[in-house]
Amino acid sequence: MSASPLTAASPRGAGVVLPQRVRGAARAIVARLGVSGIAAALLLVFLTVVAVFAPDIRPQDPDLVQLGSTFAGPSSAHWLGTDQSGRDVFSRLIVGARPALLGPLLVVVLATVIGSILAIASAWAGGIIDGIVGRTLDLLFAFPAILLAILAVAVLGASLLAAVIAVGIAYIPYVARVVRSEAVRQRTLPYIAACEAQGQSPARICARHLLPNLLPLIIAQATVSFGYAMIDLSALSFLGFGVQAPAADWGEMVAAGEPGILLHAPVESISASFMIVITVLAFTVLGERLGAPAGRRV
Amino acid sequence: MPEQVAAAVTDLRKVFKVSGQEVTAVAGISFKLARGESLAVVGESGSGKTTLARILMALDRPTSGTVELGGMRLPRGRMRSRARRRWAGHVQMVFQDCYSSLDPRQTARQCVAEALSLHAHVARGERTARAIELLERVGLHIDALPRDLSGGQRQRVAIARALAVAPRVLILDEAVAALDVSVQGQVLNVLADIRDETPNLSLLFITHDLAVVRQIADRVLVMERGTVVEEGRVDDVLDRPAHPYTQRLRASVPDAGWSLPKAGPAQAGAGNGPL
Amino acid sequence: MSEMLAIQQLRVELPSADGWRAVVADATLRIGSGEAVGLVGESGSGKSMCARAAMRILPDRARVTGTITFDGESVLDMGARRLRSYCGEEVAMIFQDPSVHLNPIRTVGDFLTEALRDRGVAKHVAYERAGSLLSQVLIADPARVLSSYPHQLSGGMQQRVMIAGALAGEPRLLLADEPTTALDVTTQAEVLAIVDRLRRERGLAMLFISHDLELAAAVCDRTVVMYAGRTVEEQPSTALHRDPVHPYTVGLLASRPHIAARQPRLDVLPGRPLAAYEAPPGCPFAPRCAHVQDACREQVPPLQEFGDGAVACRRAAELHPSRVTERVDA
Numbered sequence: 001m002s003a004s005p006l007t008a009a010s011p012r013g014a015g016v017v018l019p020q021r022v023r024g025a026a027r028a029i030v031a032r033l034g035v036s037g038i039a040a041a042l043l044l045v046f047l048t049v050v051a052v053f054a055p056d057i058r059p060q061d062p063d064l065v066q067l068g069s070t071f072a073g074p075s076s077a078h079w080l081g082t083d084q085s086g087r088d089v090f091s092r093l094i095v096g097a098r099p100a101l102l103g104p105l106l107v108v109v110l111a112t113v114i115g116s117i118l119a120i121a122s123a124w125a126g127g128i129i130d131g132i133v134g135r136t137l138d139l140l141f142a143f144p145a146i147l148l149a150i151l152a153v154a155v156l157g158a159s160l161l162a163a164v165i166a167v168g169i170a171y172i173p174y175v176a177r178v179v180r181s182e183a184v185r186q187r188t189l190p191y192i193a194a195c196e197a198q199g200q201s202p203a204r205i206c207a208r209h210l211l212p213n214l215l216p217l218i219i220a221q222a223t224v225s226f227g228y229a230m231i232d233l234s235a236l237s238f239l240g241f242g243v244q245a246p247a248a249d250w251g252e253m254v255a256a257g258e259p260g261i262l263l264h265a266p267v268e269s270i271s272a273s274f275m276i277v278i279t280v281l282a283f284t285v286l287g288e289r290l291g292a293p294a295g296r297r298v
Numbered sequence: 299m300p301e302q303v304a305a306a307v308t309d310l311r312k313v314f315k316v317s318g319q320e321v322t323a324v325a326g327i328s329f330k331l332a333r334g335e336s337l338a339v340v341g342e343s344g345s346g347k348t349t350l351a352r353i354l355m356a357l358d359r360p361t362s363g364t365v366e367l368g369g370m371r372l373p374r375g376r377m378r379s380r381a382r383r384r385w386a387g388h389v390q391m392v393f394q395d396c397y398s399s400l401d402p403r404q405t406a407r408q409c410v411a412e413a414l415s416l417h418a419h420v421a422r423g424e425r426t427a428r429a430i431e432l433l434e435r436v437g438l439h440i441d442a443l444p445r446d447l448s449g450g451q452r453q454r455v456a457i458a459r460a461l462a463v464a465p466r467v468l469i470l471d472e473a474v475a476a477l478d479v480s481v482q483g484q485v486l487n488v489l490a491d492i493r494d495e496t497p498n499l500s501l502l503f504i505t506h507d508l509a510v511v512r513q514i515a516d517r518v519l520v521m522e523r524g525t526v527v528e529e530g531r532v533d534d535v536l537d538r539p540a541h542p543y544t545q546r547l548r549a550s551v552p553d554a555g556w557s558l559p560k561a562g563p564a565q566a567g568a569g570n571g572p573l
Numbered sequence: 574m575s576e577m578l579a580i581q582q583l584r585v586e587l588p589s590a591d592g593w594r595a596v597v598a599d600a601t602l603r604i605g606s607g608e609a610v611g612l613v614g615e616s617g618s619g620k621s622m623c624a625r626a627a628m629r630i631l632p633d634r635a636r637v638t639g640t641i642t643f644d645g646e647s648v649l650d651m652g653a654r655r656l657r658s659y660c661g662e663e664v665a666m667i668f669q670d671p672s673v674h675l676n677p678i679r680t681v682g683d684f685l686t687e688a689l690r691d692r693g694v695a696k697h698v699a700y701e702r703a704g705s706l707l708s709q710v711l712i713a714d715p716a717r718v719l720s721s722y723p724h725q726l727s728g729g730m731q732q733r734v735m736i737a738g739a740l741a742g743e744p745r746l747l748l749a750d751e752p753t754t755a756l757d758v759t760t761q762a763e764v765l766a767i768v769d770r771l772r773r774e775r776g777l778a779m780l781f782i783s784h785d786l787e788l789a790a791a792v793c794d795r796t797v798v799m800y801a802g803r804t805v806e807e808q809p810s811t812a813l814h815r816d817p818v819h820p821y822t823v824g825l826l827a828s829r830p831h832i833a834a835r836q837p838r839l840d841v842l843p844g845r846p847l848a849a850y851e852a853p854p855g856c857p858f859a860p861r862c863a864h865v866q867d868a869c870r871e872q873v874p875p876l877q878e879f880g881d882g883a884v885a886c887r888r889a890a891e892l893h894p895s896r897v898t899e900r901v902d903a
Contacts, residue, residue, distance in 0.1 A: 478615040484843075
């Protein structure tokens with residue numbers, strides 16, 4: 001079977017021509033994500049678009065205080081009513097999408113980058129270094145995010161940044177633990193020994209061989225962490241450690257809407273909670289689908 | 299070191315510490331590998347043959363003894379990056395496990411091209427062409443990820459990758475043992491072709507399969523529990539084995555007119571050899 | 574010699590992402606009582622699945638068609654209780670890697686006496702019997718081995734223990750799935766010698782599955798060759814080795830190096846062995862066959878008997894006129 005390197009096909013349909021490759025990739029993505037994964041991905045894309053264009057699409061000024069109509073129910077003027085300062089809830093919900101999505105994004109980036117680097121370096125070095133890193137991470141494990149948040153707030157003052165740093169640091173050991181165990185396993189495989197045998201430097205092997213093979217796991221882990229980070233940040237906002245009033249943020253809105261519940265105007269809290277829940281759900285579903293092994297491995 | 303010798307091992311010892319106990323994997327062996335020679339190292343589990351291969355590849359360090367190759371000597375302690383790379387340019391290895399000896403994320407061409415980029419001083423634009431040439435030389439005409447290649451095809455990629463650096467010594471650690479019988483023959487033919495095309499290349503073939511030894515080797519070393527019990531030309535050792543272990547090994551292989559040996563009590567064996 | 578195990582047109586399919594995949598397409602096999610039959614094939618041949626089908630230890634979702642009879646009784650239709658007595662007392666199986674088939678946290682004694690004590694036999698009686706079983710597999714110090722854990726024993730010893738365990742129920746048929754592949758060459762010969770001796774002493778029938786044609790031929794009276802889930806050839810072992818008929822068997826023997834002498838170049842088969850679900854329509858070996866004709870690609874050749882063997886090749890009579898004469902299909 002003589003064929004050029006690009007177009008010959010083995011019984012398993014290997015090397016394929018370029019346009020087919022794109023179609024094949026799209027089909028693979030659809031198969032991997034499934035219906036739930038695609039729905040989750042679409043929802044997240046939609047929310048991202050909303051967050052990015054928030055200032056342009058919000059119907060009313062989210063900061064406009066109208067003390068005459070506080071805790072008003074839904075009406076044609078205010079689709080989701082008003083909050084305790086008479087501000088339009090719907091607009092605040094839209095604008096609140098920004099910190100709500102940005103915060104977890106920063107947390108995940110911080111924890112994933114630092115956690116993965118620590119994990120890979122530690123798995124490669126082994127021995128004493130691995131032990132030291134392990135014990136340090138155990139120490140971090142012991143600190144709940146809340147405590148770190150209080151510390152951060154004490155140092156930096158209450159803000160989104162403080163909350164992000166606190167939660168980000170708290171998440172490092174979770175990422176590191178998962179990535180390290182897989183890195184240790186990959187390290188023992190012959191193809192890594194083959195790279196060493198070629199005289200590649202450890203840095204090169206880790207960056208060009210180990211990391212790409214860990215990427216699916218890291219990405220799946222990061223996606224699920226997004227959801228958890230969102231919950232933790234919302235909790236911190238709820239407690240007053242994160243985004244401060246008058247800025248709009250879903251977690252903050254859940255807290256601020258509390259008095260409204262007793263006044264039979266629970267729309268603010270409920271709608272903000274609802275947004276948090278479906279966003280976290282979408283991330284979790286997407287992360288699980290990405291992490292799911294794609295069919296039988298040969 | 300005279301030019302006719304590709305590798306020289308002198309009094310090599312390797313001792314491992316396994317849960318507190320000292321285990322001697324290689325107990326003082328010496329041999330020379332001539333340029334262009336094909337040497338088979340035969341042994342069963344626990345013989346130390348894989349440890350020997352790893353030491354020659356500088357994946358492990360000897361406890362004592364010397365290994366000389368390509369004008370370099372293996373240091374006792376850590377090897378510096380540059381020295382490591384130079385050693386890699388002299389000796390390469392093809393592993394037994396064809397399923398995980400290739401990076402799952404690299405295609406065959408990328409894999410060989412990377413080896414070229416590290417050693418062969420080939421200009422970037424020419425690397426792909428040279429990689430294709432090497433792959434075709436081992437009989438692989440398609441480019442794909444390892445998971446889309448069969449076992450025999452993966453081993454061909456591993457051989458092409460090893461040859462890309464133009465080493466003096468090619469070590470094959472049970473390289474065909476995991477392949478189907480009809481595919482083993484294909485890979486053995488590839489190796490025979492390579493020997494014909496590069497007469498200066500020395501092969502060190504580690505195997506337990508005596509038929510493969512007969513087919514591909516000039517000389518053979520028989521190892522048992524870390525020592526060389528017999529050594530000589532293939533025809534001499536296989537037709538007139540001198541050492542009892544070699545005789546037992548030879549008698550265990552089915553052949554024309556072979557019949558099962560008489561059933562006997564279990565030979566003393568302590569646990570599963572860690573090596 | 575009465576027929577003990579008969580497999581006829583067995584087909585085994587497993588579910589997969591792309592629908593049902595056949596791992597055995599059409600297997601036919603007979604074992605007489607006291608007979609040793611070798612089943613040889615490469616990866617994808619379906620040989621292991623055949624044996625598992627005969628013991629009904631296939632994955633739950635497998636779909637099986639065809640017939641398997643033991644002493645005339647259909648194995649595939651056996652109820653749960655009959656299946657248990659069948660598996661313990663009539664047929665036994667030993668596997669390739671003994672270390673994964675022995676529970677690492679139980680002693681050898683526990684392993685061997687488990688089935689007996691389950692049936693109400695007293696503990697000391699069971700242990701005595703276990704000790705005598707170990708002596709039969711020529712373990713010199715049964716008492717010590719009975720109280721050992723698997724990891725304390727070498728591979729060869731573990732396999733002897735597995736064999737002892739298989740024989741505990743006094744089966745009449747032993748299915749051995751690559752029992753020596755994971756062992757060293759010298760240990761391999763010892764273990765096979767024991768199995769052979771026990772077989773002859775007890776009149777045990779055996780199905781010996783292997784990828785090693787020479788080994789199977791040396792150990793068994795008859796050898797069956799499978800390719801891509803189908804039986805392609807069957808002959809008495811010496812005849813098969815000396816004079817194979819099916820092009821696949823010929824190719825397989827030719828591509829092996831010989832221990833006796835070096836060959837200038839091995840006469841290899843192109844391509845790689847296929848599994849049943851990968852095979853094209855028509856003869857599964859057609860893509861690799863040097864004697865292929867158009868007719869071969871259209872229809873699967875049936876298994877035709879000749880002399881004391883059988884072959885599934887359209888051109889068998891043509892290529893081996895002295896051995897295979899045209900016969901009406903059985």
